[in-house]
Amino acid sequence: MSMIEAHGLAKSFRVSASEPGFINAFKHFFNRKYRHVEAVKPSSFTIQPGEFVGFLGPNGAGKTTTLKMLSGLIHPSAGEVKVAGHVPFRRQHAFLRKITLVMGNKQQLIWDLPPNESYRINAAVYDIPDDELARRVGELSEMLGLDKQLTQPVRKMSLGERMKCELLACLLHRPEVLFLDEPTLGLDINAQVAVRNFLKRYNEKYKATILLTSHYMADITALCPRVILIHQGSLFYDGALAGIVDRFAPYREVKVDLSSDTTREALEPFGQVQSLEGRAATLTVRRDQLRTTVEKMLATLPVADLTITDPPIESIIGELFKQGAVKEPAASGGGK
Amino acid sequence: MNSFVRKTRAFTGSFYALMLAYRAEIYLWVLAMVLPFIMMAVWSTAAQGGGLSKDPVGYARYFLAVFIVRNFSVVWMIYDFEWHVVEGRLSIHLLRPASPLWHYVTAHIAEQMARAPFFAVIVILFFCIFPQAIWVPTPFAIVGGVVCIYFAFALRFVLQWCFAMLSFWYERAASIEQLQMLPYYFLGGFVAPLSDFPEPVRKFAELTPFPYVVNFPARILIGEITLQSPEFHRGLLIMAAWFAGLFVLASILWRRGLKHYSGQGA
Numbered sequence: 001m002s003m004i005e006a007h008g009l010a011k012s013f014r015v016s017a018s019e020p021g022f023i024n025a026f027k028h029f030f031n032r033k034y035r036h037v038e039a040v041k042p043s044s045f046t047i048q049p050g051e052f053v054g055f056l057g058p059n060g061a062g063k064t065t066t067l068k069m070l071s072g073l074i075h076p077s078a079g080e081v082k083v084a085g086h087v088p089f090r091r092q093h094a095f096l097r098k099i100t101l102v103m104g105n106k107q108q109l110i111w112d113l114p115p116n117e118s119y120r121i122n123a124a125v126y127d128i129p130d131d132e133l134a135r136r137v138g139e140l141s142e143m144l145g146l147d148k149q150l151t152q153p154v155r156k157m158s159l160g161e162r163m164k165c166e167l168l169a170c171l172l173h174r175p176e177v178l179f180l181d182e183p184t185l186g187l188d189i190n191a192q193v194a195v196r197n198f199l200k201r202y203n204e205k206y207k208a209t210i211l212l213t214s215h216y217m218a219d220i221t222a223l224c225p226r227v228i229l230i231h232q233g234s235l236f237y238d239g240a241l242a243g244i245v246d247r248f249a250p251y252r253e254v255k256v257d258l259s260s261d262t263t264r265e266a267l268e269p270f271g272q273v274q275s276l277e278g279r280a281a282t283l284t285v286r287r288d289q290l291r292t293t294v295e296k297m298l299a300t301l302p303v304a305d306l307t308i309t310d311p312p313i314e315s316i317i318g319e320l321f322k323q324g325a326v327k328e329p330a331a332s333g334g335g336k
Numbered sequence: 337m338n339s340f341v342r343k344t345r346a347f348t349g350s351f352y353a354l355m356l357a358y359r360a361e362i363y364l365w366v367l368a369m370v371l372p373f374i375m376m377a378v379w380s381t382a383a384q385g386g387g388l389s390k391d392p393v394g395y396a397r398y399f400l401a402v403f404i405v406r407n408f409s410v411v412w413m414i415y416d417f418e419w420h421v422v423e424g425r426l427s428i429h430l431l432r433p434a435s436p437l438w439h440y441v442t443a444h445i446a447e448q449m450a451r452a453p454f455f456a457v458i459v460i461l462f463f464c465i466f467p468q469a470i471w472v473p474t475p476f477a478i479v480g481g482v483v484c485i486y487f488a489f490a491l492r493f494v495l496q497w498c499f500a501m502l503s504f505w506y507e508r509a510a511s512i513e514q515l516q517m518l519p520y521y522f523l524g525g526f527v528a529p530l531s532d533f534p535e536p537v538r539k540f541a542e543l544t545p546f547p548y549v550v551n552f553p554a555r556i557l558i559g560e561i562t563l564q565s566p567e568f569h570r571g572l573l574i575m576a577a578w579f580a581g582l583f584v585l586a587s588i589l590w591r592r593g594l595k596h597y598s599g600q601g602a
Contacts (some may be wrong), residue, residue, distance in 0.1 A: 007599045013598060073599045093433035101431055110350060112357045117350040124346035125434045127339060166595050 001085070003177060003209040004047040004070060008079035011040045011065050039065040041233040042079060049176075050207040052199075054214070054224030054241070058321040062233040063213045067179045070211070071101040084177055097126060101174040104185030107166045109154045115165040116150050116224050119172060126173035133172070140168045144198050160191030167198065178202075180212040184219055217314040231321060241313065249316045251284045256297065257305040270297050279304075284311065347438050351446030362456045369410070372403040374461075375527060389531040394558075396469040398529050400462060401481075401554035406526075407455050408448055409489040409549055413440040414510045416501040427599045441493070441578065476563050477556055483552035487572075490577050492549045497586040504593030519544065525551030544577040579580040 016033045018028035028061055047053055057063045067079060068074045072088030072095065081088060086095035109118045116137075124132040141150060144164040154165065163183065172179075180199070184192045196219055203210055203223075210325060220227060221241065229237040229244075237244065239245040254271065257280040267273050270293050271285035285293045290308070297303060355362060375398035380392040390398060417440065420426040429436035463470050473481065501511035506512065521527055523546035530538050530551045541547050552571045555561045561568050 001431070068427070068599050071431065073430055075595050091430065096431060096433040099431075103427070106425060106428065110354060113350060117353060120346045121350055122432075124339075124343045125432050125438075239495060288483055 001049075002046040002082075003049045003051070003175070004045075004081075004083050004211070006070070006079065006081045007044045008042040009040065009044070009066070009069060009076050009081050010038070010042045010078040011062075011069060011074065012036050012038045012077045013066075030280075037232050040069070040230075043230075043235045044079075044287075045228060045235065045238055047209055047211065049209055050203070051226060052203050052210045054212050054220040054227040055230065056142055056213070056220060056227055056317060057230035060229045061321075063230055064181055066230070067101065067211065067213065071098070071179050074103070088293055094138070097173060099177045099179065100170040100173070101179040101228050102167060102170045102181065102183050104163070104182035105206065107154075108169055109162065109166055111155050113182065114151045114153055115169065115232065119150075120171050122169055122172050127170060136172055136174075138166065140171060143201055144168060145194060155272050160187050161184070163187060163191065163195060164198075167195065171202065174206060176208055178208050178210045180210060180214075182214055184214060184216055192216060192218070195276070199223060217317065218278060223312060229317070229320070244316055245310045248320055249311055250287050252287055252290055253309045253311050254283045254285050254290075254294065254297070255307045255309065256281050256283070256301065256303055259302040259304040266301075268274055343434065343438060344442065347442035348446050348449075351443045352449055355447050357451035359450060362451050364405065366451055366458065369403065369406055371521075371526060372399040372406065375399055379528065381476075389529060393468050395529075396466055397471055397558045398554060400459070400469060401557040402526060402550055404433060404459070404557065405485055405488060405550055405553045407451065408485045409492050410505050411444065411489070411492045411496045411552075413444065413493065414496050414503075414513050416440060416443070417500040418503045418507075418509050421597065422507055424599045426597065430594075430597075430599075434544070444493070469559065473557060474559055474562075477559050480563065480568070481553055481557040482577075484572075485555050487575055487579075488549040488553050491545055491575055491582070494579055494582040494586055495549075498582055498589060501586060501589035501593050504589075504596045520546050520549070523547060524549055525554065529555075542574070545575070545582075548575045548578070 011038070014034045015037050018024055018029075044068070055063050055066070064155070065074070069076045070083055070088055072083075075089045084095065084098045084207045086092055086098075088095065088099075109115050119133065119137055122128070123130070128136065131296045137150070141147065144167065146161070146164055146168065149165060153163060157165065165312050167183065183199070184195050187195065199210065199212070200223055202208060210223075212219065212224060225241060226239065227244065228235055228239050237247065239247075251271075253274070258281065261279060262276075262281070264273050264276050267276065267281055267283060271283040274282040274284060276282075294308070296304065297306070370550075376396055379388070379390075379395040382388060383390060383392045383395050389413070401465055416427075426436065429439055434555070495516070496513060499509055499516070502509035502512055523530075523541040525547055530541055530547055533541065548571060552561070552575070556568070561571070
């Protein structure tokens with residue numbers, strides 16, 4: 001049985017719209033105008049128990065709205081959704097005990113008190129006995145590298161420490177399903193790596209199902225074998241992370257080391273020149289022309305070494321979202 | 337340990353620690369609640385000429401009781417709730433397998449606990465300055481008074497809860513709630529004891545919830561309403577009816593509001 005099942009899940013909002021200026025503000029007061037925003041268009045997907053799935057999209061794509069529907073915070077406008085066998089928006093206690101939603105920009109820890117106070121509240125809410133609470137806090141704080149921070153006021157902590165303490169609070173009740181909304185938002189590289197490693201270990205140890213949104217591709221590439229891409233409220237890719245390259249990048253990167261100096265003009269007939277530093281050049285070459293192009297390069301250029309790689313996944317996804325509309329390339333590939 | 341007791345201890349304990357961190361603000365708030373003392377001065381002076389429902393000492397006791405009742409029945413949940421809805425922070429409470437009311441109710445209890453010592457000092461100081469006003473309450477006045485103060489708190493809370501639910505539709509529900517402050521002060525017995533109101537106004541006021549959140553418990557504390565008074569039983573009945581009606585209304589608004597909630601910014 002799937003852990004998360006969504007069929008035709010959609011959400012639209014009514015948003016008031018007013019023009020700037022005094023007269024327009026006056027008009028708006030008496031004659032309010034609204035527009036309908038389709039935050040999430042009918043979407044379907046399933047996630048199996050224990051899967052770690054990345055949910056990617058630019059700002060305003062509908063990621064957080066989808067997470068809110070899955071965690072029961074908002075009612076869908078259409079469609080059906082089940083998470084861990086429950087309909088989320090009914091917010092049954094049995095459901096809420098199985099899930100957690102970690103929000104990078106919104107935290108449950110009480111600002112002026114040490115995190116231990118918030119953990120006491122969570123233990124009482126989730127019926128975790130005191131000895132078990134101590135055991136879980138000890139275990140999770142060790143995994144997260146927390147120690148004295150647990151007894152100091154939250155406001156005195158760095159952003160990274162706060163996020164680690166927040167993760168601990170969210171996971172005290174051992175949820176089966178984790179919705180992570182930008183958990184590494186604003187963290188420095190070290191803190192990002194620490195949070196990433198912790199999530200990986202948590203997923204492996206407790207077989208938790210995790211849906212992660214992040215703007216840091218490093219989070220996604222390090223953690224998520226599967227990704228779902230969303231743009232302007234529509235899902236347009238659901239499959240293996242590696243499959244994105246096959247499906248949306250109809251080119252390869254060719255790196256050549258030359259035995260003598262050359263010019264950019266001499267390389268341009270073979271493909272798009274990404275860089276030329278000394279005798280090292282990087283070109284992008286269409287996948288369907290790769291074989292003939294490489295043969296020509298070997299025949300005409302003083303090639304000392306040549307490697308063919310996929311372009312970085314970050315640049316492919318970044319390019320996809322930059323396009324504003326997703327255009328599928330002619331090349332066939334993986335993914336669903 | 338019983339889950340209810342454990343939750344109460346955990347929430348109240350944490351909020352008490354939080355309130356102590358803000359104790360200066362809380363003490364200033366107590367000082368800001370001196371309206372009953374101003375009204376006491378006005379009415380005690382006016383009563384020296386006679387012709388009113390109480391003598392000067394009677395007014396002093398009444399308004400001191402109003403001050404006590406007010407301190408233990410003050411409700412401010414709408415400000416927190418409005419902020420939580422507008423900022424999307426309500427999501428944190430909605431994700432827990434416990435009613436969000438745990439948060440709001442225990443925060444009030446903790447705030448009362450943090451305020452109590454400073455409040456007690458003010459009451460003692462008052463009796464030092466005005467020893468004629470000292471009275472010895474009957475056991476019923478103490479028990480009945482305390483119970484009715486908490487009934488008054490519950491009634492005020494559920495009334496404000498109804499207004500707070502408007503946050504789901506309007507961003508400034510607290511401003512709408514201000515509309516009920518005038519009847520609250522006037523019909524509640526803040527400005528004058530209800531016994532000094534013209535008969536038709538008093539009869540009308542007694543059908544509203546306002547006298548039961550101030551005037552009614554205050555009069556029990558000073559012994560004007562006793563266990564045998566028909567007023568006591570009628571008052572409890574009207575209080576219970578208002579509480580039940582407002583509770584149902586708040587629950588309906590809560591369910592409808594949640595469908596409207598967008599958890600913005602969260």
